[in-house]
Structures are given as C-alpha cells and as structure tokens.
Amino acid sequence: MTTLKLTKQDIVEMTAEDVAIIASRLEQDEYNTPFEALEDWHLLRAIAFQKEELAQPYIHLLDIEAYDEA
Numbered sequence: 001m002t003t004l005k006l007t008k009q010d011i012v013e014m015t016a017e018d019v020a021i022i023a024s025r026l027e028q029d030e031y032n033t034p035f036e037a038l039e040d041w042h043l044l045r046a047i048a049f050q051k052e053e054l055a056q057p058y059i060h061l062l063d064i065e066a067y068d069e070a
Contacts (some may be wrong), residue, residue: 023058045062
C-alpha cells in the first residue's frame with residue numbers, strides 16, 4: 001500500500017473524497033510498514049487542524065481526547 005506525500009497547500013485543496021480515501025486506508029490497516037500507517041495518521045491529523053469539517057466523520061481514527069492543561 002502506498003501513502004500520500006502532501007504539502008500544506010495540498011491539504012487546503014483536499015476534498016471530502018480525498019479524506020475518505022485516507023480514512024479508509026487507516027480503517028483497513030493493511031500497510032506494508034507501521035510507518036506508512038503513521039504517515040496517513042499524521043496526514044489525517046493535519047487535515048483535522050486545517051479543515052476540521054472534512055475530518056470530523058473520521059475523528060475516531062485519531063483517538064484525540066480533550067484534556068485540561070490546568
């Protein structure tokens with residue numbers, strides 16, 4: 001399985017379909033190496049920060065929990 005190498009500009013131009021493909025790969029978890037999975041995870045995380053509305057349906061894949069820094 002191959003992963004995508006994207007820049008910040010590429011993330012801005014991503015569509016809901018692009019994000020669904022990344023999420024699908026993460027859900028299938030059929031990567032050749034753990035590093036490929038990590039790349040997709042970091043990409044989905046970057047999308048969640050820059051285009052939250054696209055990543056919202058897949059936020060469970062990021063396992064992000066709210067925490068109090070106080």
